[in-house]
Amino acid sequence: MASAYDKPLPIASNPTLTKPFWEATQKEELLVPRCNTCSVLFFYPREVCPKCLSMDLGWQKASGLGKVHSYTKVKQAAHPSFQSADGHIYAIIQLNEGMKIPSNIVGIDADDVKIDMDVIAVFEKVTDEVTLVKFKPL
Numbered sequence: 001m002a003s004a005y006d007k008p009l010p011i012a013s014n015p016t017l018t019k020p021f022w023e024a025t026q027k028e029e030l031l032v033p034r035c036n037t038c039s040v041l042f043f044y045p046r047e048v049c050p051k052c053l054s055m056d057l058g059w060q061k062a063s064g065l066g067k068v069h070s071y072t073k074v075k076q077a078a079h080p081s082f083q084s085a086d087g088h089i090y091a092i093i094q095l096n097e098g099m100k101i102p103s104n105i106v107g108i109d110a111d112d113v114k115i116d117m118d119v120i121a122v123f124e125k126v127t128d129e130v131t132l133v134k135f136k137p138l
């Protein structure tokens with residue numbers, strides 16, 4: 001139930017910058033920033049293109065498909081609300097579009113996760129305003 005979510009939310013320091021990302025997740029779409037000058041796709045959202053320093057940026061829908069670049073099973077959570085008996089899987093996912101995104105892997109035991117495993121984005125609505133992007137095995 002969305003109202004029962006008691007974990008800290010990933011509220012951006014610049015909510016205007018990331019607003020399109022969060023609006024898209026509510027529609028279960030994954031957007032990534034795109035430079036309108038040099039066409040590079042990147043993540044995380046920022047005000048300047050990391051390749052050409054252009055400030056003419058937009059958004060592009062990503063496939064939601066990727067591979068596990070790295071992961072760890074978190075047994076000692078940084079915040080008490082994330083602590084659970086089973087732990088959770090923190091991962092860096094390399095999207096098929098090329099950039100890496102930090103997230104969680106769900107729907108699988110950590111012992112069964114493999115590097116380069118194919119994953120797909122799933123969306124977890126945790127409040128009326130925030131829908132998180134996580135990944136599950138494809």
Ligand SMILES: [Zn+2]
Nearest residue numbers: 035038049052
């Ligand atoms: Zn650029």
